[in-house]
Amino acid sequence: MDTIADTSRTDKRGRDTRSAIRKQALALFAERGYGAVSMRDIAEAAGIRQGAIYNHFAGKQDLLADLMISHLDRLLAALVRAVPAGGDPMRRLEAFASFHVGYHLDQPDDVVIADMELRSLEAGRRGAEVHALRDRYAGVLATILEDGRRTGRFQTPNAKVQAGALIAMMTGITVWSRDGAALTREAVTAHYVQMVMQSVGLIWPLGEEAGCSTAQ
Amino acid sequence: MDTIADTSRTDKRGRDTRSAIRKQALALFAERGYGAVSMRDIAEAAGIRQGAIYNHFAGKQDLLADLMISHLDRLLAALVRAVPAGGDPMRRLEAFASFHVGYHLDQPDDVVIADMELRSLEAGRRGAEVHALRDRYAGVLATILEDGRRTGRFQTPNAKVQAGALIAMMTGITVWSRDGAALTREAVTAHYVQMVMQSVGLIWPLGEEAGCSTAQ
DNA sequence: GTCTATACCCAGATAGAC
DNA sequence: GTCTATCTGGGTATAGAC
Numbered sequence: 001m002d003t004i005a006d007t008s009r010t011d012k013r014g015r016d017t018r019s020a021i022r023k024q025a026l027a028l029f030a031e032r033g034y035g036a037v038s039m040r041d042i043a044e045a046a047g048i049r050q051g052a053i054y055n056h057f058a059g060k061q062d063l064l065a066d067l068m069i070s071h072l073d074r075l076l077a078a079l080v081r082a083v084p085a086g087g088d089p090m091r092r093l094e095a096f097a098s099f100h101v102g103y104h105l106d107q108p109d110d111v112v113i114a115d116m117e118l119r120s121l122e123a124g125r126r127g128a129e130v131h132a133l134r135d136r137y138a139g140v141l142a143t144i145l146e147d148g149r150r151t152g153r154f155q156t157p158n159a160k161v162q163a164g165a166l167i168a169m170m171t172g173i174t175v176w177s178r179d180g181a182a183l184t185r186e187a188v189t190a191h192y193v194q195m196v197m198q199s200v201g202l203i204w205p206l207g208e209e210a211g212c213s214t215a216q
Numbered sequence: 217m218d219t220i221a222d223t224s225r226t227d228k229r230g231r232d233t234r235s236a237i238r239k240q241a242l243a244l245f246a247e248r249g250y251g252a253v254s255m256r257d258i259a260e261a262a263g264i265r266q267g268a269i270y271n272h273f274a275g276k277q278d279l280l281a282d283l284m285i286s287h288l289d290r291l292l293a294a295l296v297r298a299v300p301a302g303g304d305p306m307r308r309l310e311a312f313a314s315f316h317v318g319y320h321l322d323q324p325d326d327v328v329i330a331d332m333e334l335r336s337l338e339a340g341r342r343g344a345e346v347h348a349l350r351d352r353y354a355g356v357l358a359t360i361l362e363d364g365r366r367t368g369r370f371q372t373p374n375a376k377v378q379a380g381a382l383i384a385m386m387t388g389i390t391v392w393s394r395d396g397a398a399l400t401r402e403a404v405t406a407h408y409v410q411m412v413m414q415s416v417g418l419i420w421p422l423g424e425e426a427g428c429s430t431a432q
Numbered sequence: 433g434t435c436t437a438t439a440c441c442c443a444g445a446t447a448g449a450c
Numbered sequence: 451g452t453c454t455a456t457c458t459g460g461g462t463a464t465a466g467a468c
Contacts, residue, residue: 017451033335035251038443051446052452060444116332119249155414157407161399164392165385165411172384183377191373195381198371199415233433254461268434270463 018056020046025063030109034064034120064117065126071110072133078103079140089148090202096141097196100170101189108174115171138163148200155201166196234272236262241279246325250280250336280333281342287326288349294319295356305364306418312357313412316386317405324390331387354379364416371417382412 024045028037039060043050057063082099083092104111114134121127142163148154156162170192177188197204240261244253255276259266273279298315299308320327330350337343358379364370372378386408393404413420 033251035249036335039445040443048451049453050444051454054445055451116335119252119332155410155420157403157410158399161404161407162411165388165408168388168391169381169385172381175384176380183374187373188377191377192381194371194373195378195415198417199411201414201419203417204371255463256461264433265435266462267436267464271433276462 017046017048017052021048021053021056021063022067026067026109026113029064029067029117030112034060034113034117061122062126064113064121065130067110068114068117068121068130069126069133071107071114072130072137075103075110076133076137079137083140083144089144089151089153090197092144093148093154093200094193094197096144097166097170097193098189100167101173101192102185104171104173105177105185105188108178111171112174115174138167141167145200153202162200166199169195233262233264233268237264237269237272237279238283242283242325242329245280245283245333246328250276250329250333277338278342280329280337281346283326284330284333284337284346285342285349287323287330288346288353291319291326291330292349292353295353299356299360305360305367305369306413308360309364309370309416310409310413312360313382313386313409314405316383317389317408318401320387320389321393321401321404324394327387328390331390354383357383361416369418378416382415385411 021042025037025042028041028045039053040050042063043053046053053063057066079096079099083095114130118130121130142159145154145156145159145162149156149159173188173192183191194204237258241253241258244257244261255269256266258279259269262269269279273282295312295315299311330346334346337346358375361370361372361378362375365372365375389404389408399407410420
């Protein structure tokens with residue numbers, strides 16, 4: 001059930017088979033979905049034979065869990081760097097939205113797997129770990145919203161519900177951004193940040209004359 | 217490739233096999249995902265043998281396409297009844313949000329299939345039809361947002377982007393509402409409507425302190 | 433229309449030589 | 451660690467009796 005080896009890097013010939021498997025599996029799962037990809041497909045893309053995958057991963061499920069968990073670990077680590085733990089909820093919300101959108105634009109394959117293939121991940125220890133990591137991520141946003149609500153800055157009915165709603169909204173980016181976005185990265189980010197900030201009742205962008213919003 | 221018969225209702229013994237197949241397939245696809253459900257599973261749930269399904273559907277793909285298209289047809293018909301074609305964009309946006317949330321709470325299985333199993337639907341005539349119906353639905357919302365933006369009532373950067381974002385947000389309901397919602401139907405609807413209305417820069421609920429763009 | 437039986441294929445995983 | 455070869459099981463779809 002578990003990963004065979006966690007530390008392998010390049011072998012004598014300078015090729016890192018384990019990394020190649022992960023990379024190709026990620027791309028194929030994201031493109032076709034877990035169920036539609038065979039171990040033979042992955043092996044071929046990685047330049048090896050099917051049986052050799054089992055020298056690096058215990059099975060297809062192990063491979064999927066490995067991809068999800070390593071993605072979520074990186075996501076959470078990057079989140080901590082990008083969003084301050086305390087301070088003005090408005091600034092933290094802006095930072096969160098900006099970070100989330102940027103990350104999804106940069107790593108659409110990782111993200112789409114962690115979102116769409118949850119049902120493909122069989123229950124068990126790894127599955128619980130994945131869910132726990134996802135909950136931690138959503139919890140960061142929920143805390144920001146709750147802080148804003150409690151101090152009267154945000155107009156939000158329920159921090160947990162809204163956290164789920166906003167994450168769903170921003171994650172939907174991957175659905176349409178994959179096929180040739182007509183918008184620049186900055187424009188997309190600005191749009192989503194504006195929607196998020198307005199959704200908690202803020203006037204956005206800031207500095208629009210004493211409380212009243214007008215289109216620019 | 218096509219459906220065998222479109223009009224069958226109950227047979228002599230009062231049993232409608234075709235409807236039973238559709239009903240069970242819908243529930244199973246929604247629960248486990250298309251790829252994880254076999255024709256044998258569906259047949260067993262419907263109380264027949266596996267081969268008998270092919271008297272009603274040309275294959276598994278045909279069954280999936282049938283479920284998606286009939287769902288989208290019903291969704292669009294209900295949308296037309298619930299949301300007026302013209303008039304105040306604010307009222308139409310409120311009606312759209314309220315309708316969408318209510319429909320997703322009522323028919324989570326239909327909705328989750330049409331959203332999550334798009335990748336399982338092979339390209340072709342039926343696939344194109346599904347995408348066209350989905351585009352029509354999103355187009356209704358985009359038109360509302362554009363009307364509001366043009367007349368200066370909504371603060372929205374890009375009607376098409378925001379339409380996609382709001383639909384993704386509201387559709388995410390199915391993810392968490394399936395396991396014992398702690399909120400009443402009315403509370404969930406009110407929360408989401410509020411988030412949608414605020415996300416276009418409106419003060420919501422109406423009648424909160426004068427001076428800002430609450431427009432009638 | 434439904435049944436039983438089966439053709440046919442492809443999946444994930446394993447064994448053992450090198 | 452990788453290869454070839456194979457085991458084992460499951461899938462969709464079809465054939466033909468009733």
